[in-house]
Amino acid sequence: MADGETGILRVVSFNIRYGTARDGLHSWPLRRRGVRELMRTLGYDACGLQEVMNQQREYLAAGLHDDDWYGVGRTDGFHEGEQAPLVVRRAAIDVDDWSTKWLAEDPDSVGSRGWDAKIPRVATVVRGRHLASGGDVGIINTHFDHRGARAQHESARLIADIVRLDASRRWLVMGDFNVGIGAPALTALREAGLRSALPSSAGGTFHGWSGATDRQRIDHIFIGPGWTVVRSGIRLDRPWGILPSDHWPVFADLRPS
Template structure:
């Protein structure tokens, strides 16, 4: 199996961003995605209209997902995929709450409703894996930790039932030393940033407020993890501008995922 995976927080559409508001960045986002020739993208913060804008800019991609308030309401944790190469199998979602089967539910002192979207994806060559994509709360530590515990439980159950490898993408809103991240590592999920660390490359920030800052005290909050039966190669944090703009206030993170030999 070979798949080029991206996680990318699009930044919601708000007039407060001025010249960086979504209508002025749409082309930059599309150009960045085209530049990397990615197979599958886990996005965060995109609402339905934003996804439709990308659909027009990127006709080679399709997407699946639902708003976190249900239906087309609220932000999506949508998954985009290259139609010529990949086909969708089973799909679903759950809220990060005490009532996971119902979207639009807040639990654990979360500031907003939160969710996880999942899908099984199969290539024309027959390679198949599961993709989970999420956006954890940015305020409540309890919501962050219990939300990830629920995701880990769901991934474990899914993998036990299907024996499929799994990829997890998302904006976790925590730094690498947080239990949200270390808990995944303790269960032997592979962190894409471990590749950079082995190469003695700094990871740096992935959230930059449209300022383009790279290093300093801030650390990454956007992640790609894979199950132990997969390997990660050639990890990139894209800090470039496109169309004269940063595509978002988050940098996209890209990794090549292959079956472990």
Template sequence: MPAYRVMSQNLRYDTSGVNALEIRGPRLSWLLDKYRPDTIGFQEATPQWMGWLRGNLAGYIGVGVGRDNGRDKGEFSPVFYRADRFSLKDGGTFWLSETPDRVSGPAWSAACTRICTWALLEDKQAGLFLHMNTHTDHVSVEASCRGASLILSRLAALREKYGPIPAVVTGDFNGEEHSSVYAVMTDPASPVADSKYLAARQVNACGSFHNFLKVDVSKHTPIDYCFVTPDTLDVRSYEVVTENPGGGYVSDHYAIFALLEAKQAGLAPGGQI
């Protein structure tokens, strides 16, 4: 059965000084060279980061738009995928708001405008694979929970349209495992489950937000996740990636990496096995 190497990485917006993008970017390249993800969900990808990603991630294509104008302004929550393995069948960005299909400002008392980007990919050998990626609000619990519910609703609609395709939802949800947003994502009625608890093997099952080592991650659970559809995907391994290439860090968040295996080949474009 086809395997998928999936990663989620909050980049931290471009800063100056010792944690400038120009310093952290090569560390990200090193990390991706080591883990070789098939698809990646990034958060806090500013226009400056997007320029760097598109110029330096050879072999990957990115999907997504800026949250402020639906084009090039504001942070992106892009999905990048391997061009040698996948082609883009469908995709887009929606806003976590009452008007998801048009550019919206902060909703439900959120501190920031929030979006979700999705890419329906056609594996050139194994059918369809869906990757959704988001960054929910860090202030408003209502916004994060309603945003999560909207994402699950859109996921269900896409699977109704295309069939029971293997799917992942990655992102920075700004909530640990005791949070309300995590409860929404892992509700028994949810189509997804936390890859951490489905994994045959866990590596570094600690927190993911380290704030450049100002937080003791051993005392926390992640706020970054890779949720998967358990009816179509098994999880071989799950890892909080605590690498520090060159003695430094890619971001103030560790990446999440999951090695997944489809329970059967994904649906073909026509919806047939």
């Protein structure tokens, strides 16, 4: 529930930058308090994170006691490798089931690398009930490959198929797609009836530790039929003056319609 508004679902997508990167003054031990504080203040009901190593997940989860975490490491299906977890506030969504799908020819093959992707990529899928409205919802959080053009296209098709096969739900798809909102790679999502929750004027998300707001927006929230956007945008918070990541998080407040 966003800022106490009844019936509103706030969703957030945030690439937190993997914790083993050699980022000097932006290394994980120096910014982890800032990331956790930002997550506390975002007021989300569902938050999709990307580039999460298990040590990062454990640190963040220890300070976010009202949330449940869904997702696994992309390397072994347990703890190894980056995760794209969904963090769900249990008072907002009653989760029925969840799964991790590898963005590959066989999405159930653990650790698989699809098409021309540089590395394995995953999507976390959660199905449940929005408690405020009583409606069934589906949420997908993902991180597309940064190099493979075919992998980006096919990953979008895979996610679109998940949505189509369970079309009675109100769907949300979020993540770091590594392409702009109008990219041909995302055509399959648009053809499945999904649309951007953010306006084209929202600004950029990836800033490469510069703090810039005018670079490309590669982090997106897509919504299916049944949602009305109340407000949406990019959060530029710097807790205690700390840049929390090399991406800015995006958010959307949604009302079932």
